[in-house]
Amino acid sequence: MALKVLVVDDSQIMRDVLSKFLRNFDLEIAGTARDGEEAIEQFRAIAPDIVTLDITMPKIDGLAALKEMRKIRPEARIIIVSAINDKSVVLKALDAGAALFINKPVSEAAVRAAIEKVVGLKAQ
Numbered sequence: 001m002a003l004k005v006l007v008v009d010d011s012q013i014m015r016d017v018l019s020k021f022l023r024n025f026d027l028e029i030a031g032t033a034r035d036g037e038e039a040i041e042q043f044r045a046i047a048p049d050i051v052t053l054d055i056t057m058p059k060i061d062g063l064a065a066l067k068e069m070r071k072i073r074p075e076a077r078i079i080i081v082s083a084i085n086d087k088s089v090v091l092k093a094l095d096a097g098a099a100l101f102i103n104k105p106v107s108e109a110a111v112r113a114a115i116e117k118v119v120g121l122k123a124q
Contacts, residue, residue, distance in 0.1 A: 003049040003119060004030035008039040008065070009081065010057045014104070018052050018081065021111040025122075036060025043069050048076060050118065053098075055082040055089065063092060070097040077118040081106055 005027050007018045015032045022029060030046045033039035037059040043051065051069065055062035066078055080093045083104040090101045099118045102110050116122060 002026050002028040004028050004046060005050045005052070006031045006033065006039065006042055006046060006048040007052050008033045008036075008042075008057070008062070009052070009054040010034050011054075014054070014081075014106075017106065018111065021106075021108045022052075022115070024108075024112070025115055027115075034058075036062060036065035039065045040068050040072075043076075044072060047073060050115075051076055051078045052081050053078055055080060055084050055093070063089075063096060066093060066096050066098060079114050079118065 005022055007015050007029060009015050019029050030048055031042040033042045035058045039053065040060065053062045053066060062080065069076060069078060077099040078097065080098045080101045081104060085103060093101055100114050102114055
């Protein structure tokens, strides 16, 4: 059974790009969300194994969403995908339970490396 992924970003283009890259793996894109509030709702509903999560989003930011997701389902692997390149923010995300941090603009190679690291899957 394929692992379920939730793709969270306020940019439709970024959600599409990440989904395209993730389809190269034995993963099911189980949902997408455009803000932290929607992300938490989707997270509760679909119980994903993996989440790609932006930090700068409307309503609830990615760090707050990350903390809530970790309370709900601590075993989920959450990969932060953000343009914020501030070391303190990266450390806050990792301290809050993020598995990895990928900088935007994101490349297919970076997504591949992240998925291989967090779940050991190889691209098809």
